[in-house]
Amino acid sequence: MIKIIPHSGVEWEVRIIEDKFRLKSKVYFNNQSLQLLKQITGSRAFIVSDSIMDKLGYLQKSIDYLSEAGISSVVFSEVKPDPDVKVVANGMKMYQESGADVLIALGGGSAIDTAKGILYFAWKLECEAGREVKRPLFIAIPSTSGTGSEVTDFSVITSEEGKVCIVDEFISPDIAILDSTCIQHVPQRVVADTGIDVLVHAIEAYVSTKATDFTDALAEKAIKLIFENLETIYKDVKDSDARDRVQNASCMAGMAFTNANLGINHSLAHALGGTFHIPHGRSNAILLNGVMEYNAELRGSASGYAAERYAKLAAVLQLPARTSREGAANFIQAVARLKKVLGIEDNIRSLGVDQAAFEGALEQMAEAAMADRCTPTNPRQPSKEDLICIYQKCY
Structure with a gap:
């Protein structure tokens, strides 16, 4: 509650209503929607991908589509199940060195969580150093139908103390691409x-x-x-x-x-x-x-x-x-x-x-x-x- 005293001297109470519904991400769906990457604006993309998407050819396909848009790519593929702080730290170092203005998470929930962790901690370091934060265009492309992480402000990272839940609007993807061809090879x-x-x-x-x-x-x-x-x-x-x-x-x-x-x-x-x-x-x-x-x-x-x-x-x-x-x-x-x-x-x-x-x-x-x-x-x-x-x- 905020109290406001106008010139009349009468005290008013303004109650902040917390009920809200927020949807930050634009969602593109149906088969072949991955081709949206051809229309992205930027200069360099930092792609966080798991090894499965690499083996199935979706990583290269994404790189090719970005290339058609005039965007070069740097790939971080050290993603593993239940990403930990070490993996995030390694990815963050590469991300900061890349100078990317587009961040792409390609893969399952672990890939998207890793990308979110990289974005979150890079942002925190920049803020602590007193530098201006330039947020990249963040695109999430899920390869499983489970986490919903492509539209959430949640990320789960494993530390020595266990699993840590990061919840912050800053890490919500700007664009979610739901191309179900990316999940057609998922094991039963x-x-x-x-x-x-x-x-x-x-x-x-x-x-x-x-x-x-x-x-x-x-x-x-x-x-x-x-x-x-x-x-x-x-x-x-x-x-x-x-x-x-x-x-x-x-x-x-x-x-x-x-x-x-x-x-x-x-x-x-x-x-x-x-x-x-x-x-x-x-x-x-x-x-x-x-x-x-x-x-x-x-x-x-x-x-x-x-x-x-x-x-x-x-x-x-x-x-x-x-x-x-x-x-x-x-x-x-x-x-x-x-x-x-x-x-x-x-x-x-x-x-x-x-x-x-x-x-x-x-x-x-x-x-x-x-x-x-x-x-x-x-x-x-x-x-x-x-x-x-x-x-x-x-x-």
Whole structure:
């Protein structure tokens, strides 16, 4: 709240309204939209790419398109899963030396997170040195349908202390290019992991305490598209129509959660994945049902905010939802069925995590999840003991 005293001497109160919906990125979609790179304006591009995009020829294709636009390219290809501060530091050094005015992230969530980390820390260093910051045109081209990172202000970087969530509007891409031909070679297990990650993004945005009508619309549509199309591309990733739909769902879910934030599913997954090196999507998937049962209080009244929201999602999928309990239970069961079709394990133990090691890490993981940036907007505020119980239930 700001107090203003005008010339009359009467004190006014002006309340700042925080509710807003922001979408910074321009989104270009459908097959062959990668050719948009021919129309980019700039002099030099710094491309952050993973090795897969190089092997499949998409990196060279991007370089060629940029060349047609009169833009030279410098490539940083040291991207690895769960990018750490060392990788980001190496990339930042190359980026600063390149003098690039265009930054391109080409690849999966790790490539986009790496590019965001490079941009963020380069910006911070320039600010600390008192130099003027010239932000490059930032373009994100995802090669998986999962993170939605091409339109978000989130980045997850691994440090010695675990996974660190960077959230800042500065790192939101200016342009997102959704060319589903870039995901037609994705392995079946990655389709499952990234697809469920989309679902978790949309569900958590929908039940977030910061949810709005705008984020709800995107989350509902993303969830519907996932239930209608994910199984199809899991069985046949060459199905271009279903591929387009899942990629669109990923982007929509990203728009939803960058405005509404997430919840403890991601907080718990960040800590679990960072501790036992489990892929992010798989961590999210295994924890999802346990988190929803906790949020909906199915063993209690099942009459709270989260249960009502899950019941609304059941109605979106045309599942019985005459009461909050019935709707929430049916939605949670529908998620469980989808996970089973996608071959996702039932519990953490099935991933080969040793029980003694798991129990020894419980306290630390729960503490990390409590401190995570995603926890405050969870529909039910947990204690550390609650989070430990969810972990144990999912083990």
